[in-house]
Amino acid sequence: MNLVDLQQKIDNYVSVVSSWVRNVGKLYFSSTPENVDVKLIDDSGAVVTRTMPNVAQFRKRVWDDVGGALGQFDRTFYVDAANGSDDNDGSSGTPFQTIKKACDSVPVGGHGRIVLREKQTHYIAEGIVTTNKILEFATWMEQSDSNDNAWIENIPSDDGNGNTRTTGFIQKGGCHIFGNVNIRTANYADGTTGLSIIEGLYRRADNGTYNTMFYDCAIELGDTNLIHVPTGPNATTHAYLYGSEITRNGPNRDAYLIQNDAGSIVVNTHASSYKLSDGSDGSLVDFVAGQIVKDANGVPLNIVSNVSFE
Numbered sequence: 001m002n003l004v005d006l007q008q009k010i011d012n013y014v015s016v017v018s019s020w021v022r023n024v025g026k027l028y029f030s031s032t033p034e035n036v037d038v039k040l041i042d043d044s045g046a047v048v049t050r051t052m053p054n055v056a057q058f059r060k061r062v063w064d065d066v067g068g069a070l071g072q073f074d075r076t077f078y079v080d081a082a083n084g085s086d087d088n089d090g091s092s093g094t095p096f097q098t099i100k101k102a103c104d105s106v107p108v109g110g111h112g113r114i115v116l117r118e119k120q121t122h123y124i125a126e127g128i129v130t131t132n133k134i135l136e137f138a139t140w141m142e143q144s145d146s147n148d149n150a151w152i153e154n155i156p157s158d159d160g161n162g163n164t165r166t167t168g169f170i171q172k173g174g175c176h177i178f179g180n181v182n183i184r185t186a187n188y189a190d191g192t193t194g195l196s197i198i199e200g201l202y203r204r205a206d207n208g209t210y211n212t213m214f215y216d217c218a219i220e221l222g223d224t225n226l227i228h229v230p231t232g233p234n235a236t237t238h239a240y241l242y243g244s245e246i247t248r249n250g251p252n253r254d255a256y257l258i259q260n261d262a263g264s265i266v267v268n269t270h271a272s273s274y275k276l277s278d279g280s281d282g283s284l285v286d287f288v289a290g291q292i293v294k295d296a297n298g299v300p301l302n303i304v305s306n307v308s309f310e
Contacts, residue, residue: 073110077102078140080117092140099152100128108132115140116150116181124154124167127203132173137181149218153184154201164188166224168203175211183214187222188252200228200259213240221287223250225259229290246287260290260302 077090079102086101088094092115096102099114099122106112111134116122118139139150154168166186169176185201201224202212212227219226219241229237239258248254293302 073107074112075106075110076113076115077105078115078117079122080140081120081122082117084117098122099124100126103128103130103133103135106130106133106135110134112136113138116152118150119148121151121153121184124152124169124201126157126167127170128168129170130172130174130176134175134177136177136179139180149180149182151182151184152178152201154186154224156186156188166199166201166203168199168201170204171202171210171212173210175213177213177215178217179215180217182218182220183226184220185222185224185226185255187250188224200225202227204228204230209236209238211238211240214242214244216243217245219244219246219257221246221248221250221255221257223252223255225256225289227258229258229260256289257287258289260288260292 075090078084078092078095079090079097079099080095081097084095084097086097088096090096090102090105095117096105099116102114103112108131113136115138118141137152139148154166156164157167159165183201186199227237227239237258237260241257246257288303291302292300294300
């Protein structure tokens with residue numbers, strides 16, 4: 001049940017109860033001490049007697065509906081790329097097959113845990129739009145001591161106009177959290193031309209404030225970027241890296257953690273215990289590209305970070 005239907009049901013219940021209350025009031029207040037109508041009072045009592053069970057039923061129905069609706073906003077879905085099916089219900093016994101199905105099953109404004117089968121690469125076959133959703137991605141471990149994290153990987157696709165782009169997320173608000181899940185961005189075929197600006201695991205990150213968090217994830221940058229902040233609507237981008245190892249392996253070109261095409265957008269890159277491709281801790285300046293606006297001293301104005309971007 002969606003919120004519109006729930007609101008309609010509550011309005012209907014309130015209308016019915018209000019009608020009962022009005023009837024009781026008419027019967028009761030039509031009697032005065034000077035003109036006591038015993039039959040009227042008895043009738044009033046009868047109405048109250050009939051009404052009270054209905055009021056209790058009304059309360060139960062409202063709580064049942066509210067509880068049921070709220071339950072839809074906090075969901076856990078399991079994904080098994082090899083043995084699941086998007087016709088399933090997404091439970092651990094009957095998992096979905098694709099990340100898209102799991103993400104789409106979380107309602108707008110909801111909270112979802114997407115649990116991915118270990119030792120599998122979970123490909124994003126098409127665009128996934130998430131609007132104000134809090135999504136947590138984790139690996140579905142058969143053994144608690146396993147180090148075989150699930151992998152998430154996007155792929156190249158054709159935009160229908162002869163341009164090559166990638167599949168991936170289109171995030172509009174909300175927060176995505178990756179914990180113990182590895183990330184690999186798409187490679188392009190050798191000699192690919194007509195590249196589209198719509199590329200990256202996050203193809204578009206705009207329309208408000210959004211957050212992406214990576215905890216203990218291996219991030220392999222192929223030919224395409226992790227996050228693309230486009231020109232257009234105002235947005236504030238927050239990217240957090242904790243205990244993540246970042247490598248580049250694109251055969252055709254260097255890719256970036258964040259491709260920032262909008263100079264007015266603040267990119268908040270907070271990092272802790274990250275490792276770069278050479279195995280050393282260091283500045284992430286080479287992993288952010290695009291519109292980096294600096295002051296006279298060379299300090300970036302549109303990037304806030306706990307690591308140096310000078």
